[in-house]
Amino acid sequence: MQLPSTLLENAVAQFSKLPGIGKKTALRLVLHLLKQDVDEVQLFGETIAKMRRDSRFCQRCHNISDGDICAICANSARNQKVICVVENIRDVIAIESTQQFNGTYHVLGGIISPLDGIGPDQLSIESLVNRIEAESVEELVFALSPNIQGDTTIYYIQKKMAHLSCRVTTIARGIAFGGELEYADEMTLARSIANRLPVQQYVK
């Protein structure tokens, strides 16, 4: 695809770098912006650049934050003795939108995956263990991906905190709401039978 202008070409190249956006979609987005006001597109560019430049991460839980400590960590109404361990910021947003969790978070920044070259040192595991010790945390809730890497990460962290008395739980695995039994994979179905709940508890 030959583009008639270098400026257009550069803009399309920039959009094409984003995940899930190919050259055709990028062109559609750029031509859309071309029809907008100059000021509006200026604001678009500045907002994105500013977001990256000025974004900070909570020193305690590594969540994205406007200040040194994020709003969740700074909120005294939340149970600071319960930490939910997640891979990334998107997981925090997903769990927050359920409004079912009143504790705090710890963003690992990934999970242990030797094949992708991600070892424990690249993750914020040490700061998590220090935090559990310093703040005498009562419960650690793992909300990691249900795969071998996630399980490895849980195992590793548990070994690191073996000397600490802190309850360790993981979010429930099972058949999703609206999911069809016959299409569920064997592993999920097997676990959901093994970890079956009394009906009273389920409808609570």
Added chain:
Amino acid sequence: MQLPSTLLENAVAQFSKLPGIGKKTALRLVLHLLKQDVDEVQLFGETIAKMRRDSRFCQRCHNISDGDICAICANSARNQKVICVVENIRDVIAIESTQQFNGTYHVLGGIISPLDGIGPDQLSIESLVNRIEAESVEELVFALSPNIQGDTTIYYIQKKMAHLSCRVTTIARGIAFGGELEYADEMTLARSIANRLPVQQYVK
């Protein structure tokens, strides 16, 4: 969806304004950019803003251009006596990528569509008619959308240039390559039969 940072929220809001990008996709893109280098994201923002600020349109054919006259209009190897009339820049790019057209273009900026509030005055029709007259153009090839608005636009332009002797053609409508006859709509099939070609001409 509650986001943990105002900077993040603003960036997501900006991306959500783009066509076909919802809040979840916008968040995915923003979190991707958050992981990139500050300089790279700065460049992203600047490239987009610069594209809008510095982009110019060819004074002759209204195509996007780096200068006053676009590369196609300035190219003396192209037949300047043949003009292909298209709705927008994307159509120019699509036709250019076929490498089958050696004339020039005229970008109308849309088609006549009273329901959307687009009348002939919002389109570059006057400059097209002037151009046909001034440059004694020999052929006008309409490559507009095959719908009632496209036909209206063709009809309107033809009336405007009734006093000029210029051959008027339109790109062929018919069954697309790879298209199945049984799934073609009646209108397309009917036209493709009415406008059937001698086989010699078809395989030329």
